[in-house]
Every structure is written in structure tokens, then in C-alpha cells.
Amino acid sequence: MSDQASHGAQLLTLTRAARLVGVSRGALQKKIKKGELETFEGMVKPEDLLHAYPDMQLEDNTALEHFTQIKDDAFIHRVRERMLPEPEVLAERLSGLSKELANTRAQVERYKTITDWLYDKFNEYEKSGGNEIRHIIGPLKLWLRHELEKQSPSDYLQSYTVKESFLRLMTAQVRLLPGQREFFVEGSDTILDAALRAGISLRYGCSNGNCGLCKARVVSGKTHLMRHTDYTFTESEKNQSYVLLCAHTAVTDIEIETSEIGGIQDIPKQEIATRVKKIEPLGDDLALLHLQTPRTKRLQFLAGQSVTLESSNGAEADYPVASCPCDDRNLQFHLLRQRDNRLAEYVFKKLKSGDIVSLVGPKGDFTLNEDSPRSLIFLAHGTGFAPIKSLIEHAMARDMAESMHLYWVAGENGHYLNNLCRSWSDALDNFQYTPLPAEKANTVSVLKQVIKDHPDIGEFDIYAAGSLEFLKVVETTLVAGSQFPAMRLRTCHVE
Numbered sequence: 001m002s003d004q005a006s007h008g009a010q011l012l013t014l015t016r017a018a019r020l021v022g023v024s025r026g027a028l029q030k031k032i033k034k035g036e037l038e039t040f041e042g043m044v045k046p047e048d049l050l051h052a053y054p055d056m057q058l059e060d061n062t063a064l065e066h067f068t069q070i071k072d073d074a075f076i077h078r079v080r081e082r083m084l085p086e087p088e089v090l091a092e093r094l095s096g097l098s099k100e101l102a103n104t105r106a107q108v109e110r111y112k113t114i115t116d117w118l119y120d121k122f123n124e125y126e127k128s129g130g131n132e133i134r135h136i137i138g139p140l141k142l143w144l145r146h147e148l149e150k151q152s153p154s155d156y157l158q159s160y161t162v163k164e165s166f167l168r169l170m171t172a173q174v175r176l177l178p179g180q181r182e183f184f185v186e187g188s189d190t191i192l193d194a195a196l197r198a199g200i201s202l203r204y205g206c207s208n209g210n211c212g213l214c215k216a217r218v219v220s221g222k223t224h225l226m227r228h229t230d231y232t233f234t235e236s237e238k239n240q241s242y243v244l245l246c247a248h249t250a251v252t253d254i255e256i257e258t259s260e261i262g263g264i265q266d267i268p269k270q271e272i273a274t275r276v277k278k279i280e281p282l283g284d285d286l287a288l289l290h291l292q293t294p295r296t297k298r299l300q301f302l303a304g305q306s307v308t309l310e311s312s313n314g315a316e317a318d319y320p321v322a323s324c325p326c327d328d329r330n331l332q333f334h335l336l337r338q339r340d341n342r343l344a345e346y347v348f349k350k351l352k353s354g355d356i357v358s359l360v361g362p363k364g365d366f367t368l369n370e371d372s373p374r375s376l377i378f379l380a381h382g383t384g385f386a387p388i389k390s391l392i393e394h395a396m397a398r399d400m401a402e403s404m405h406l407y408w409v410a411g412e413n414g415h416y417l418n419n420l421c422r423s424w425s426d427a428l429d430n431f432q433y434t435p436l437p438a439e440k441a442n443t444v445s446v447l448k449q450v451i452k453d454h455p456d457i458g459e460f461d462i463y464a465a466g467s468l469e470f471l472k473v474v475e476t477t478l479v480a481g482s483q484f485p486a487m488r489l490r491t492c493h494v495e
């Protein structure tokens, strides 16, 4: 549905409704499932939304606060880029809102003229008519006056309207066809950037307007070209409103026809010369390696997949990517120092910021089952946390899972990103974190705890990553012991 249509019908998409009241889409779906919020073909009425969230502080507007900060400090260039749309886009959206305001004013004037005329007619009939007419007209007049003098909308409703308009000024919603997935384009993001940030894997290649792999047909709404492109569309494509998603942003809410990546088979093997951005120690024998790809050659991968890293001395090893595909340029890896691993030795002894590390991949099928409506349990052992982190960040970006529970059994380097996990559970109502010390938790007792915490474990999807020994116990205890469906347990070996 186009922006105008959805607005005219006064219905909100779930994505927009969730953003307005500041909850996850998953939380909204939970309310719908429980019958606490009514939907109309996947949309909700503003009044139902306000009724379902009566305590929501609409005035507590983070976006507005950010905006004020930006005004206060003109030098926060990066933040401004992230928050504010291009001036041309902002101007078009403002012009759209102004037209809407003008139309609404004209309509209000028209209604006022009609009611004045009606009131005059009532007076006329009251004077000229007999008793019977007066008995009918009197209460009608009273009712009309009462309705006209009613209080203007409450502060709460006004605050909602302000926030809704502000959201429409600062962001545009994209709906993908035929899948109906939705996401917001914010700031100066391209449609492709915004899709990746939302955890949606679209087809793309160069990210630079050259290869044409990201082209898609705009079915409704307006887009804006943000950078020069070399790709040439055919006449037929031009007539059908094709655009490059890596070079366009959305001005209004839009619908586009495009195909998402269906699975690992759709992602090509890539060879990329990355640069070391930073090496952070995470423990005596553990480092967090930050690699950055060139702007025009980013790594396309699915959360949970691995790549082969090769240093300039020819040493190579496979590592799971420990970051989310929503940032396809900045990649993270958790490297454990192991005697027989020449690459890790090289990283600990010689590698420094600015050096080149070659990357080949992605590979592996430890990926999220995105079609599953089930809640998620993550079991990490030691540095098995790396691919689990990627999955969790992706699941958060997708905002689909009703609930997630992470159990992390410490390896030799403890829970080396404990604060990060705690911040996830502090920030999200639907995320639970249970760190388990290595010495107290053998794998069987961990699984007993998981089953005790979740007696309905059969309703979950489970993702486990760690040593072969750990995975073997998980498989035998869960699948053989508890008859957990093997199809819903995905595992990844990480030493």
C-alpha cells in the first residue's frame, strides 16, 4: 500500500507502529497473538495502539533528542549523516507533509461551512416549524453544539501525531514484494544499506553503482539518486522504473519488487584484500581482530558463516565471522592463540593496524532459519561465541524472534565479551543471558538447566557452537535423550 493510501486509511504497518511506541516488532506480534491488539490485514489502528500501550511516553522521543543534540553540535558530522536525510529528500518530504496539512485545513474549513449551514437551517426550522418539529430539532441542535465544543484531542494523542509526522519526515518505509518484508530507510542510507541494517539479505555486488546486481523495480513511491552510477539500464528497464538499490534512497514510503537471497547457494565465493583496522586483546591468548574491506568490495555473507583468512606470510586458517552482515565492511574475528595455528601466531606476533589480510569465502551452513517463527536458544562454548554473536546480532536486526536465550559456557578466556551480552539483556525485554563458568558446568548439567528453564524446549530452534566434544554431548543429550527434533538443532564446530 502506498504512503498516501495507508495514511488515508489511518492504519499503521506493524513496523511503523512498533517504532512509534518504541517496542520491537516481535513484542507487538506477541500482543496480537494474545488478542490484546487487533490487526486489519497486518495493519493496526492508532487508537488501538494507544489503547494497548497506555503508559507509553510518546514525548520521550529519542529521535527528537538526537535531533536536538545534532542542532547543538554542528560538528558531529558522522551522527548527522546517520540521522538526517539528504537536504533534497528532506525538502520533498516536507513538501509532501505541507500539502497534506493544506488539504486537511481545506477539509476542516469545508466541514465548518457545512456545520454552520446545518446549524442555521436547524434555527430556521425551529422558528418556522410547529411543536413536533421543535421537539426533534432542539435535541439535534444541542447534540451538534456539544460535539462542536468538545475538547480538542488530548495531549497524549497530539503527542502521538507529532511523533508520527516526525517519523515520516525523518524516515521512509520500504516494503519488499512479493515477500512483504518491511524496513525503514534513515538518514543518508541507501535502500541497500538500510536493508542490510535491518538484517535483510538482498542481492548485490559492487555496492557502487557498477555491476547492476542490486537493481529492483519500484512499484510505488518516490526514490532519489544519491551518487553517480556507471550502470546502464535498458529502455525497457527504464520504462518499468528500475533503480539501483545501492545508489538510491527512499523519499516517500515505497514498494519495490526484488528477490532476497534464498540461502548460502546464492552467495558467490569472494576474494577480498582487507585491511587490519584494530587488534584488541580479549585475554592472554585471545584477540579480537577487526578487518575492513574496501568500500567497493564488501563481504556478502550470512550470519554464522566462516571465511578463510590468509596473512602475508602465507599462513591461513578458517574463522567464523563474529559480526553481523548488517555491517558488511567492518568484520570481526575472535582469534585464539594455538600452537599449531600459524595464522594466529602471526596475528599475535607480527600483524599490525594497516596490514593486509586476504579473505576468501564465505562458507558454512550454520545460518539462521529465517522462515521459522520459533523462539531461539543459543548455546556457546568458549570461542564458539563468535558465530553465535553474529547470529544474535542478525536476529536482533531482523527483530523477528519472540524470545532469545543465550547460554555461554566459558572457555579458557572466560566470558570475554560478558558486558556486551549483559547490555543485550538489559536493553531487550526478549533477550536472556546465562553465563556459565567452565569449572561448574559440564555440558550435561548445562543442558539440564536449559531444559529446566524451558520445559517447552520442543517449541524452540537451537543453535550450538563450540568444540567437537561439546557439540557431541549437545546432540546426544538433546536429540537422543530429549527427542528434540534434529532438524531444529544447528551446530558449528569452533575450537
Ligand code: FES
Pocket (backbone or CB within 6 Å): 204, 205, 206, 207, 208, 209, 210, 211, 212, 213, 214, 215, 231, 244, 245, 246, 247
Ligand atoms: S551492487 Fe553493484 S550496482 Fe548496486
